[in-house]
Amino acid sequence: MQQEKGIQSARLLSLDALRGFDMMWIISGEIIIHALAKVSGDPVSQWMSDQLHHTPWNGFTFYDMIFPLFILIAGVSMPYSYGKKLEGKENEALKIAKRHAYRDLIKRTLILIVCGMVVNKALQFNGYEQTRFASVLGRIALSCFFAAIIFMNCGLRTQIVIFLTLLIGYWILMITVPVPGYGAGDLTKEGNLEGYFDRLFLPGKLHRVVYDPEGILSTIPAVGTAMLGVFTGQFLRREFASITPFKKSLMIGGAGVVLMGLGLLWDIVFPINKNMWTSSFVLFAGGLSLVFLFVFYLVIDVWGMKKWSMPFVWIGTNSILIYMAAHGVIDFKYTSTFLFGGMVQSLSEAWQEVWIGTGMLALQLALLYFLYKKRWFLKV
Template sequence: MQKSNPSSRLQSLDALRGFDMFWIISGEGLIHEWAKASDNTVINWMSSQLHHSDWNGFTFYDLIFPLFIFIAGVSMPYSIGKQLANQPSKNQVLKSLFKRAFILIILGTIVNGLFKWQGYENTRIASVLGRIALSCLFAGIIFIYTDLKTQIFIFFGILIGYFLLMNYVPVPNFGAGILTKKGNLSAYLDRLFLPGKLHRKVYDPEGLLSTLPAICNALLGIFTGKLLQSTSIAGFKKVAIMSAFGIICISLAWLWNPFFPINKIMWTSSFVLCSGGFSLLFMAFFYLVIDVLAIKFWIAPFVWIGMNSITIYMAAHGLINFESTANYLFGGLIQHLNTPWQLVGLATGIVLVQLGFLYFLYRQKWFLKV
């Protein structure tokens, strides 16, 4: 943990990161239990959106992961730009990028159960944090060593190149362009080359080849960060630009969808554009409300989460038993609720315990820097 000054940061970015993380640490559990206990149409719809698409398609839950990568990309012009201003050598900044990527990959294997060691063949190396590490590492390298024109060229080159690879490179015993769970090129390469255990036996949703297009989510974030950094463009105009490009990306995704389906597990090029478009729209909304209109009374819990996102991700995925703590603190109250609502009460207690933990870290100015 390091001490840091939160007031110097772009609050809309921290709040959006916290909003994004909220759903996977405890928000989804609360909504699912609420949907089971009630017959509320809106809550039932929200619950349906908090599940991944089985294969092709797109839900809000499918957005959470690429949105986090996009947010990491938005922060790069600020963080890397600051480092470049203080460091004469780009190679020194590159070393810090590699160090960060290595740490995230190790943390990802810990989340996967590294310390419950059951042999190499039962250890999953690929992970959510690993994909964040690799996509942001390569996006960072591109940002450091190329200009904007080249970055845009690389962005579209990756999307088109991945489309061509997935559709025209034949897979033994399947052929070319077979975009099924077992027959697609990405899954085949994972079975051949991905170290450790595959998450889904015949493929891994955070595999090798499918990490390539995730770089574009980070690059789209970098483009957005550069826009937000600009002092010559007014706030409302920035919101309009982000919104316009968000709509364009989503439209292009759905036009591409019949030929290269929107699919999170394969991380298709159309999925990049769809998730990137919605990421831009969320960023535009948060930036408009928080930084342009300065309506900030509601953002504190999301900022607490956003400024310690890796900490709470690790804690919620095995390091801390928030459910037991919530039971200990609120169990006496929860037992007085009607049976269907007791799990809602427990889920609410988990949210409160997590926010209390993060508020303590925020007040102490303790933030995990990776």
């Protein structure tokens, strides 16, 4: 039997770096890769470009992992952030600490939901019917809210039971509850229960007309994605006498491979699908996320090779800020074209796109480096 040694409280640099790596692709990385694929036409860059598009419906690409990876990383952080606030307190002191944690959690959730609506251009005031209330930031907010509530109030065994109940319960709902005109178990875009539920209850505009990929019902399994992170964070934070950090990294990688295998098995009867956030998608995307965490944790926190990861850390420590800035607040492409357009005029249009995209990334990194050095972080 493994003996617990204590609690590890130090911040993991690998989490910030992995969060930054994850975010980098959607702030400018994909633009560079798509442009390179267009200008070079070689199979490697073309494959990478293909991987930076969402799967139309069933299936999986690297781009489909970006969102669940972010949620999983947020879950990993919970045992560190909430653990420090609640551990060592009993009775009245614990109640007060939880009350403060709930207040901060509710505030964070509401702010993220509003920020998500801002990214969706809610401030353009196009009317209720043209306002999209669901959002990427809203899903992050809600999935992490419920995962945090479960973590703060339940022991590990209960957490596991809730996790399994969420995934199995969602599967049962999706295959047994009939949708008018389509029946039960129809998992097409028009006929699935999640989309029907959105058409009935999700206010405003649906992102894909007949469904919303960040809809109401699919938030249930998204909580499971956050809980996979919570389980991982508890394992990483706990020190064991017989498990070295190196062994921990291997166990995380191994768990990731197992989860991917389980996801592929479940895919046979419940397809891997990001838009419905199916239970098989939770396991497969969560497993692949853990494989990436294994690599980053091993290289950065176990082997101590940190310098190469600092640009990712600059992004990761201000991830919400740069997400909002790159998706509507700041036109980085316009700025890059204004600053560097004259320098690349002699190149072909395709190569101009490559260098304008690279300029965008350089501008974003310069801004984030400045904020990091000043220790200015958007805390939500």
